[in-house]
Amino acid sequence: MRHCIYEKAMAGPRPVVLSGPSGAGKSTLLKKLLNEFDGVFGFSVSHTTRNPRPGEVNGKDYHYVTREVMQASIDNGEFIENAEFSGNMYGTSKAAVQAVQAKNLICILDIDMQGVKNIKRTDLNPIYISIQPPSMQELEKRLRDRKTESEESLQKRLKAAFVDMELSKEDGLFDVVIVNNDLNEAYGNLKDTLLEEIEKVKNTSKA
Ligand SMILES: Nc1ncnc2c1ncn2[C@@H]1O[C@H](COP(=O)(O)OP(=O)(O)OP(=O)(O)O)[C@@H](O)[C@H]1O
């Protein structure tokens, strides 16, 4: 049986799932979308038990919570999906998605591969997009240059990235796979993929 997460009455534009290895460029691409298309997209703010990075804002980038708080909310049925990634918990609450959908915006979820598999068991019906790096070497360079990870965390993320890159080749798992080599080219491909949904939202808000 499919896990029903939202009322039919709230059905609006199709949500979008962005997935892919840590460091592939998902946040960079989605920030560009949110900036260019004000009033079209809304970010599903996940919960996590990891510490905020410099510049990240609680309630905007993530809801930063303890393991105990997050586990209690999961046990209470408040999450659509949750996963353990690189030693921390991450999850999408029903409230995060509903907050965006209530405004009739395209809801963007930035989630890992476990999240993708779990969302497939719900009735959310998103467009699944995989953002891939051009190579493992380039991915490692990007993660090192980002300077957000300890050596231990970096190694865990590279291991997970290798698995992610293999799994993402599965036929039918993603609607579109975008290789983020040149940023502008990747962004162009992402916009092309989402053009139809973007137009729908623009036309609805004009009406
Ligand atoms: N096309 C690109 N060329 C070079 N550097 C890039 C490109 N895209 C993103 N980057 C850089 O790579 C780093 C990783 O990007 P980003 O943080 O967006 O990845 P991510 O997929 O969101 O990672 P995570 O899953 O860990 O949040 C950032 O420092 C970003 O500026």
Ligand SMILES: Nc1nc2c(ncn2[C@@H]2O[C@H](COP(=O)(O)O)[C@@H](O)[C@H]2O)c(=O)[nH]1
């Ligand atoms: N399954 C989920 N994965 C999530 C969620 N929010 C983020 N993520 C993924 O975690 C990793 C690491 O993120 P980082 O911000 O610590 O670099 C990355 O792959 C994200 O896509 C979520 O709610 N559920």
